Amino acid sequence: MHELKAAEALGFTFDGRALTARTGDTVAAALLANGVQACRQTPVSGAARGPYCMMGVCFECLVVIDGVGNRQGCLVPLRDGMRIETQTGRRHPDGAKS
Numbered sequence: 001m002h003e004l005k006a007a008e009a010l011g012f013t014f015d016g017r018a019l020t021a022r023t024g025d026t027v028a029a030a031l032l033a034n035g036v037q038a039c040r041q042t043p044v045s046g047a048a049r050g051p052y053c054m055m056g057v058c059f060e061c062l063v064v065i066d067g068v069g070n071r072q073g074c075l076v077p078l079r080d081g082m083r084i085e086t087q088t089g090r091r092h093p094d095g096a097k098s
């Protein structure tokens, strides 16, 4: 994997694992760039799912960001220090975690 210059790197965690990505990446892009292919589990079968369309259509990229669930990772710009977690269970209209 390539090394990021300190000035362009953002630090974040995914399920407690410390990762880095580039300034300007979305959450979904940052996860994929770090080899994370699954970021949620379906409520029906529990199957692992991950970002697919990268443009806000498929909802396969749902994650919990800083304790707020149902966030579409492909539409959210990564910020330094974000705490991103796998989303499990069904979506909640109020954005609750699970």
Ligand code: FES
Residues within 6 Å of the ligand: 028, 050, 051, 052, 053, 054, 055, 056, 057, 058, 059, 060, 061, 062, 072, 073, 074, 075
């Ligand atoms: S990857 Fe399809 S909505 Fe985010």
